[in-house]
Amino acid sequence: MTTVVVLDMAHCGTTMLAGVLERLGVPMTQGGDRGFLEDAALAESLRNREAFEALVQERSGQTWGFKHNGVWRFAKWFGCLDNPVYLAIYKDPVSVTRRYHGDVEIGALYNILLKMDRSMAGIAASNLSVHWLSYLEAVRGPHLFAERIAEICGLSATEKQIHRAASHITLRGCLDG
Numbered sequence: 001m002t003t004v005v006v007l008d009m010a011h012c013g014t015t016m017l018a019g020v021l022e023r024l025g026v027p028m029t030q031g032g033d034r035g036f037l038e039d040a041a042l043a044e045s046l047r048n049r050e051a052f053e054a055l056v057q058e059r060s061g062q063t064w065g066f067k068h069n070g071v072w073r074f075a076k077w078f079g080c081l082d083n084p085v086y087l088a089i090y091k092d093p094v095s096v097t098r099r100y101h102g103d104v105e106i107g108a109l110y111n112i113l114l115k116m117d118r119s120m121a122g123i124a125a126s127n128l129s130v131h132w133l134s135y136l137e138a139v140r141g142p143h144l145f146a147e148r149i150a151e152i153c154g155l156s157a158t159e160k161q162i163h164r165a166a167s168h169i170t171l172r173g174c175l176d177g
Helices: 013-022 040-045 049-059 071-079 093-099 106-125 135-140 143-151 159-167
Strands: 004-005 064-067 084-090 130-134
Touching: 004 013, 004 071, 004 093, 013 064, 013 084, 013 135, 013 143, 049 071, 071 084, 071 106, 071 130, 071 143, 084 106, 084 143, 093 106, 130 135, 130 143, 143 159
Parallel strands: 004 064, 004 084, 084 130
Antiparallel strands: none
């Protein structure tokens, strides 16, 4: 059994990645979806370590996953996870800026770069064994990307699951103005 943790990078495709994982058979919102494929029960459990460990214990023995804004801040709690797999996805900062601010002006780009830098530094400081993924690679080769995710996570995904996962990958905020 595996626990898949999607580590966040600001506006870089974590929801797309969580959707791919769902379609590959990894439940991402067992505690109810609080939006953007984020597990409501997990979000609540992050209020204290004991609650997080109790939730993990409750879900042990099965493959599951989660994403949460800034979840890398809780890396010191992750020792209780079953066979954890850590995934981080990134998108180029100009595309992120264009998607959320329209024109790419230097102030908005700078703010996006600061958010991305903070996330990357936090993930790096966590000393987790992270699989870094590219949003652009996902949209260029959705089927290969879905297969790669299944392989990284040790999932026995069927061709139908791979196809469903690949069809979830769409171009948003990357080269589309």
